[in-house]
Amino acid sequence: MNTSAKTLTIGSGMEKPLLKLHAAMDTTALWRAVQLVVKAALPGSFVGLTLQHNPIQPLITKWTRSIPDGSFDSTPLTKYLDSHPRSRLVRSSDIFPERAKLVRSDFYRQYMAPQRRAHAIGLFFWRGRRLIGVIVIMRTAEQGEFTSAQMKLLRSLYPQFQTALRRLGSLERERSARGAFEEFIRRLPLPTILLRWNLKLVYQNQAA
Known part of the structure; x- marks a missing residue:
């Protein structure tokens, strides 16, 4: 059952996860905080964090559960980002409007299918035109596609993640x-x- 729009707001239950997010001093702490924030916002999600993209494939990848390392054919994503530069929230259905094409894609077969996930969204973070990180959130078929209320919540959380990523980048530099x-x-x-x-x-x- 989808959560109502009234409850999908940054409320008191998000305070501690967000405090941990903004207190993160390294990649490990950031990853832990990202998981806590997503868990509080969208319980039951499978989460990933990718960093240091070159230009699309990441050098650092972290997942809720272990996933075998390996690159995937990023051509569909690259084409989408070329036609939608600096996109912030991108759903799998945006890249693959036809479900059959999603199911045949490398990303679905390598990352979604093994975790029994049917829907995915990426929060893309940029420095100029350079991609610096992505937070991936995947949901089951039973949970359904991301609702308008859930999308609104993720848009409200985006600046929080962005601030934490930028601060961590400054610390590392x-x-x-x-x-x-x-x-x-x-x-x-x-x-x-x-x-x-x-x-x-x-x-x-x-x-x-």
């Missing part, structure tokens, strides 16, 4: 830059130390 700078300082032949504004030691190389 900061860590990478700091690591590169520390490596540079470490290689200097002269004793070198870095201090904060209050003279607290931040880093010192081996020569120091």
